[in-house]
Structures are given as C-alpha cells and as structure tokens.
Amino acid sequence: MQIAQLLLFLILFPLIAAFFLLIAKKDMDRDWIVKISAVAIGAVSIFLLISTYDKGTMLVSAIPADQVGLGMFIIEMLVALFILCLGIRHKKWLVVALILIQSAMMLYFELVYAHGVHVASNLFIDEFSTIMALIIGIIGSLICVYSLGYMKFFHEHHKEMPDRRPWFFAILFLFISAMFGLVFSNNLLWVYFFWEITTLCSFLLIGYTRTEEATNNAFTALWMNLLGGIAFTGALIWLAMAGGDTMGLSDLLANGKAIALVPAALIGFAGLTKAAQMPFSSWLVGAMVAPTPVSALLHSSTMVKAGVYIIVRFAPVYQSSIVGYLLAFVGIFTFLIASGIAISQSNAKRVLAYSTIANLGLVVACAGIGTYEAIWAAILLIVFHAISKSLLFLATGTVEHRIRSREIDDMNGLIVRMPKIAAMMVIGIAGMFLAPFGMLISKWAAIQAFIDAPFGFLFVIILAFGSAITVFFWAKWMGKILTVTTDSQRIEGEVDKSEWAAILSLAGLSLITTLVFPLVSIKLLEPFIFQNYGVVASITQDNIIIMILMMFMIVLLPLSILLPHRKHRHLAPYMGGRTTTQDLRFSGSLGVQKKTVLSNYYLQPYFSEAKLKPAGIWLCSALIVVMLLAAALKGVIL
C-alpha cells in the first residue's frame, strides 16, 4: 500500500502545485511554490528508489479502475474539444481532421469495448520505471527551478510578449505529473491518457509566446503527435478486439509476440512520432521557438523520453522480428542523418535539437534490436542523455541571455567572457561525446550489443559513421568556447541564483553518474534485464577501473593550472607576417583596421539540412510503411 501512495503522490502532487501556480500572481509566491514542490518531487522520487530497491516489479491494484477510467475518458474528450476549437480558430484543418478521427476511434472504443476491458493492476513499478521517475523527478524539477530565473529575465527583456507565467509554470508541473503517470501506468488505457496529456502540454508550451512562428510550430508538433495518438488508439482497439484481457503492459509482454506484435508496431509508430524520429523530426526542431527551459524539458526528461520509454518497454516483442528490425533501421538512419545535419547548423539550439534526435534514434535502434545487451545500452543512453542535454540547454539559455545570441560562432572565447557557465557547458559537451563520460559508455555498449545481434554488423557500420560525425560537431563547438581571446570583457555578472543552482546540480550529476554508473547498472539495470531476458549484460571490472582512472585524470588535470608554474613569454598569434595587435587587428587595404574573425566549418555542401532532411524523410517513411505493412500481414495471418 505504501508504494501505491508514493506513486499517487508523484502523479497528483505536481497537479496540486500546478493549481496553486495558476492562481499565484506574485513572483515571490511562485518562487516558493516551485522551489518547495521541486524539492518535494525530487525527494519523493529518491525515496521511491529506496523503498522499491531490490523488490523487482510491483503491481498496484488498489485503485478503482472504472471510475478513474470514466474520468479519464471525459477529460480526453474535453481536451479533444479544446484542440478542435483551437484548430478551427487557427484554420489548421489537418489538426481538425486528425482530432476528429482520433475522437471517433476513442468513442467507438469506449462504447463497444470499454466494458469488456479488465486490468487487475492499473499502476506498477519496476526498475526501469524507477529510473524514469528519477529522471523526471530530479531533472524535471531542476528545470522548473531554472525556469524561475529564466522566465523573469525573459519577460523583462521581451516586453511585447504577454506575461503568462502562471499558466507557463502550471503547464510545466502538469507535464511532470503526466510523465509520472505514463511511466507508472500498467493499464495501456492509462498510458494512452497520459500520453495524450503530454502531447497537449508540449503543444501549449511550444506556443507559449503566441508569435506566428510559435503558433505554427506548436500546431506542427500537435499534428505529428496526433498521428501517433491515432496509432496508439488503433493499438488499443486491436487489443480490445483480441479479447481485452491483455490491456495491462505486464500481461501483454508476458503473453509474448502472438498478440503483441501488431499493437507493438502501432505503439512503436506512436513512439517514433513522440521521439521526433525521421520523418517526424521537424516538430522538435520547430519547438526551439519556445523559451529555453521548455526545450530542456522536452529534450531531456519529458516528451521525447516518453516516446523512447514506450518503445524500450516493448523491446522484448521487437526482438528478432521483422518489425523490430525495421524500427531499428528507422532509428539508426535517424541517428546518422540527424548527426550529419547537426554539423551544418550554426545555431546552438538547433545543434542540440538534432543531437537529441540522433541520440533518440540510437535508443530506438537498440530497442528495435531488442536483445538484452541492446536494452542495457538503450537505458544507459536515456539516463546519460537526459543529464547532459538538460545541462547544455540550461547553460545555452543563460549564455543566450548574456550575449543575446544563440549562434555558436558568437560564443567565441566564452571561457574568458563567462568562465563559470563556459566550464559547465564544456562538462555538458564532454558528457555528450568524450570518454569516459556517460554517452560514450552507452555508445560503446551499443556497439557491443549490435555486433552480437543477428545482422547487427549493418547497424555497427552506420553507428561508426554517425559517431565520428558526432565527434566533429561537438568538438568544434567545444573549441569555440575554449578559445582564449584577449580582448574580451567578462560579462558573466550575477547569474540568477535559481539558474545557477540548476546548472551546477546538473553538472555535478553528470560527473557523479559517470562515476557511480556501475552501481546503477548492477542495482537497477541488471535486475530489470534479468527479469525480462533471464541473462544479464554488464561491464567488466577492469574496464570500470580504467574508466574511473580516466575520469580522475580528466577532473584532476585542469586543477593543475592552479599549481604554481613558471610564467611563459606571451606572443601574438602568427598572422603571416602582418603587423597585428594582440587582439588580432591588422591593417587591411586602404588603411582600414580589420579584426580577424574566425568561424567554424559547417560543411554546407555536404551536410546541409536541405540536402539530408528530405533523404531522411523519404528513407524513414518508406521503412515505417513497410514496418506497418509487415505487422499488418503478420496480424492477418495469425
């Protein structure tokens, strides 16, 4: 019973916070509500870890399903009505059409099948859910805290935008509540309900500024996710037609592939839309118009993670099936192509967006392969990506407010201008691609997983190329930040305390998780994988020791700068013999003083978005069509 209370607390408490945030009009009140709620949610998530520790899967059946189910249905219909009205008002006919189809399907389900559906346990918790809860509870709350400072600054400097902060913060907490609901639900109808709520929340947050661009992008996100919602509804109807006694995730997965393959393909498709895989990547890139904390939330702890969460859940069904392979190919091609596009992007947030799409692609590829090693890699990727990506977004947001630009080339010499934030950013970037940090460990695990799987060599080859591309675009950004310019002023100033607290905590988390990940793997991942596959993936002790050694070298070496050392003679950089000043100004033609400006390589002719994106969209769309056909064929034959 205690577990049930904890789960319900995590789902309902953010709702209460959201309600109070909606009515709190003063900055001071809002600050306190957000901080206290964040601490409470974070603490309860950790307490959840402690109280479920070593207990395996636990089903919670104490909640009256019928009444709650009816309530959910009513809310779904109200949401649909709300979206319908907005769609008509903004003349977004695609959205209108999709929401009508979806509501009709849902209504049909409710009238014909709902009474026949019985799920003994509506909520459950296992190690994977616990990990997700920690990500949502800790990273999500930190982002909310960060938003306090960011949004205050945002509205002080964008007077033209209506200040709708109560609304903004209420949606943030509603989002967190829905995410908790999603990862704790065993009943697929409940998963679907929370799924739709996250779609709604992201739609509202992306459109927050109400500019034309924001509204358009919000609707793009909406129609793509509604498409996924329709697929999800289709999966529910299919399951109901098949008898209705396998509506619980645990029953469905236990019953094996016979029934699950078609719904798994449909839900996999829904996952692809939510995880912004090609061809649905444009909604996540478009979501960049929203304030930066929204991006951080969408990219790290919510939304896209919901997409990969559900795909990883169904991984045992995908394992060595044609549907699984096609899904994995969608993922791995998205990884390759999105990484490539990231090279050509000069806008920091767009680089981050494409890198998210790419990394989620890798998770999807692992889940599609579905072997125990692949799942191990997939969950590691989810964890480490959440930490590093949120850190990078938050740091970028703070930098953006100081230098008034999101361009990477404008971040030249950031280590001189804003040393503290720049250091945090470097930790974030290192966390994304360098040994011995988390993401690299995960990629390593992915290589191992792929090569051991049937036909895995194809995936390894694509991964090897994608991974090299990743090195290129992260390293050039890192180099920009670490360039030491002599003419720059320190402009860091007083970073808002709430922003700084969030950034520092995330940087600390990314270092700590890299150190304690063997523990996480042994205590959380291995039991989960053992339960699903009966075998365990792990990393040998030698390699752990080597990585910890590397970690210490990386952390300690920068401290050597503090040691007393001889001062070296300083010279101006070599400028081909021209007379230059220390800050690289030289006399150009007609006696004009010119400043040297250094810009990164973007390799536009090879990696431009215009070139790669259509290729990715066609390729992945074709794969998805074949995947759905294959699933349908199997379903009909059975």
Next chain:
Amino acid sequence: MINILWAVVFVLVAPLIGGLVAGIDRKITAHMQGRVGPSILQPFWDVGKLFEKENAVVNETQVFYAICYVIFMAFTGALFFAGANLLLVIFSLTLAGIFLVLGAYAANSPYSYVGAERELLQIMAYEPMVILAAVGLYVATGSFAVSDMAATTVPVIILIPGLFLGFLYVLTIKLRKSPFDISTSHHAHQEIVKGVTTEFSGPSLAWIEISHWYETVFLLGFVYLFFAFNPLLGIIAVIVVYLLEILVDNTNARVKWQLALKSSWLVAAVVSVVNLAALYLLSGGVS
C-alpha cells in the same frame, strides 16, 4: 586481463622506439629524394633542443592542452599494450586527439584554427574505419580484449583482409603522411604554415612530437593484431606496412580535405560492408 607491466614498459620504451622509427623514416625518405639525410638519432636531438628553448605561447592554456595530449596518448598506448578493451583504447585515442585540437583552438590564431578544423575533419575521416577494424577483430577473434586478440591462433588477416586494407588507408591519415597530411605535416609543403601546431613552440612542441612517437608505436601495434597468430609474420608485416607508408608519403602530393574525407569514408563503407557481411554469412548467420 590487464597487464600493468606492459603498460609501464610501453610508457618508458615507446618514445625510444617511436623516435627511432621517425629517424629511420627520415633517412629512408632522404634516400628516396636523393639526399643523404640526417643521422637516425636526429629526432632525439631535435626534441632535446626543443626542450631547451623558451616556451613562448599565445596563452597559458596551450601548455596545459599539450601536456594533456601527451598524457592521454601515452595512456592510450599503455591501455593497448596492457591488453585492455580495444574500443576503450580507441575512445581514449579520440580523447587525446581532442586535446590537441583544443590546444590549437585555444590559441585563437587563424592558422592553428584552420589546422584544428582540419584535424577534426581527419578524425571524422579515420574514426569509422578504426572502429570497424576493431569490430572486425572482435568478430574474428571473439573478444574485444587486446590481450585475447594478441594471443589468438586464428589467422585474422585471412578473415578480414578487406578491413585490414581499409585500416591501412586511414593509417596514412593517422601517421600524418602525404597525401593525407592535411592538418599538419612534417614536410615543408604545408600551405597553412604548421596547421594545428602553428602556435606551439619549445617544450610544448616537444611534447606533441613525443605524443606522435607514442601514437606511431600504438598504431604499429594495431597493425600487428591482424597478424598476431604468427608473431614473426606480424613483425614483418609491421615493417612492410611502415615502409609502404614511407613510399606513399614520398610519391603522393597532398590532396584536398574533401577528397580525403570522401575517399576514406567510401573505403571504410565498402570494405566493412563486404568484409563483415562475408564473415557473417561464413559463420552461418548466427552470432
């Protein structure tokens, strides 16, 4: 299993071997060009002299990056010779390479900046092939541990000849030999001054040179793994490969980075698809 002793031996002995290889390289190169060439100990005198010079820098952080570069390069080779996981060794190699790139960026100088971008292009060009070569070695020997690969009795080269050729192709990039000495070169025909090392001088430059010696020994060790089933053949192969690299270095003009990137990727893609598919089918399609 990790063998600490080999790691220590590598850290102490590799610079001597690497320096000697560099000296022999210069001698043979000189003969190919119809010159007498310096003594084969010349690289040691050069580096010794660099250490005596004043360390003039654009800014202090460069020294830090140069030292990190040599530390992690030595660490990479030490891991390799200690018999650690080959993928981990490759990741460590990338980490070392990134420190050199950061050092070049840190100087905020146009020439070293272009050098840094080109060095990154080179990393992007060779890395897929190096990872895939490691994967090939894994498929052939059944282990990612260098110690197991070195002790194998499987004639690896017969199983993965394609991947070996692909590895040779990118080895030219890693050894900074023409036609792929794009970011910096030991020859004087480099149009971006000294590229990635433009702003390094004195002891910092000496450390970078020593890193290169470490790297050379490590890479030759990698070549050996393809022939490890027969140590004598392995040593002969290593020598032949290096002589071949010298020949290529002296008979080719430097190409543009576009060609270097495209051709390395094409080679990597073709040899790995063909070779790994063949291996997969030969092994009966089950892993």
